[in-house]
Amino acid sequence: MKNIYSIVLLVITILGCNHKTDRLSQNIITSDIDNFWNAYDRIKATKDTIQQIKILKSLFLDKASEGQKKMIQARNYSHKEYVNVINDFPKFWTSIRGNTLKAKTIDKELSIGIDKLKSIYPQVKPAKIYFTIGALRSNGTTMDSSVLIGTELAFADKQIPTEEFPEYLSHLRNYFDTEPSENLVFLNIHEYIHTQQKTTIGNNLLAQTVLEGVAEFIAEKALNTGSPNPQIQFGKENDAKIKSKFELEMFSPNVYNWIWNSTNNEFGMRDLAYYVGYRICENYYNNQEDKQIAIEQMIQLDYNKESELIEFVEKSNYFSKPLKSYKAAFENKRPSVVSLGEIKNGSSNVKTNMETLTINFSEPMDTRFRNFQLGPLGEENVIRIKIFIGFSEDGKSVSFNIEELEPSKKYQIIVGSGFRNRQGIPLIPYLIEFNTTSKVKS
Structure with missing residues (x-):
């Protein structure tokens, strides 16, 4: 009788574990990996870039899971960027392919990791984990209640070649050398916490x-x-x-x-x-x-x-x-805007034939950076930049041509903190605002 009880208990335990694993598997989505490699093989079979983009769209993007769509949105990946990295880095893709397919095999490890998180934070809310493929700009991120893993990076190891990569991807050599494929549970739990x-x-x-x-x-x-x-x-x-x-x-x-x-x-x-x-x-x-x-x-x-x-x-x-x-x-x-060249900020009678606007800063700015944003009234009332003329030689002012102004209208634009001085300190945001006269330009 004791042996029968033990067997029944064992069966219940196994069924319970399987039920738990099945439940987690429903929250782990790997379909985008197969879709990508199907598209990849077809893309590599043609040199026609227009045809390559069509293949990418029909076999990968159109079939994308919600998580893959979110990864593309989060990193602003474009069709062209995908095709470019596929064509430019053949050694990399050949080497990483087998690693990405391992995403289908780690659900039990992830289940254990999530249970450990629950043990120290019982309020954990469920989240879906999507194993996606990106264009080499994210190993992992989140959006809403979704964990988004970029498997082309997260599943890399020391053996993955990087000699094809340009300077902007040079950091990946050091990252691959840390054997990220051995730390997938840590990465997932890190991102899982972000969803909380x-x-x-x-x-x-x-x-x-x-x-x-x-x-x-x-x-x-x-x-x-x-x-x-x-x-x-x-x-x-x-x-x-x-x-x-x-x-x-x-x-x-x-x-x-x-x-x-x-x-x-x-x-x-x-x-x-x-x-x-x-x-x-x-x-x-x-x-x-x-x-x-x-x-x-x-x-x-x-x-x-x-x-x-x-x-x-x-x-x-x-x-x-x-x-x-x-x-x-x-x-x-922080540097600041001290004046405008052509008008006084807040003016109520600006002529509609004003074509240029100059912004004067409190100190020399780093001419590599600029940043404009919509004002409180939004796009309808924004001062539209026609041609960016550039910075003065001393970096203390910047000028641009503006599009034609309408009469009797309030205009706005924010000079944003993307402007920075030569020490890298960001500008105090400044709202430019004025009203035009009721008279049409002569």
């Missing part, structure tokens, strides 16, 4: 840094393993230098010196915001008595609510001064 957060887009560098740090640190805790990402170990070895540099920029609306950047910086390491965010979270966690609540607070933090973010970061005791002092110092260093 209030947002994945921070409105300044500090917000983006913390939300990435939360995913990195909690993935470590859930899986009881160290982060495989080289930024973390590098950061631990260079903490003081990284921190002092980060303090100068933490309230910047521009993140590209710290996230999604290249290794062409003073540290020779990309994405160091991951380390800074990781250290903030590590300190915060260590300073809290109730670790369960600490994890909940990290994931549920409103990263774009500045008062809440500052309170969280200051409780970590990672920075030596109050964060408001760093913000004040940053704002004091």
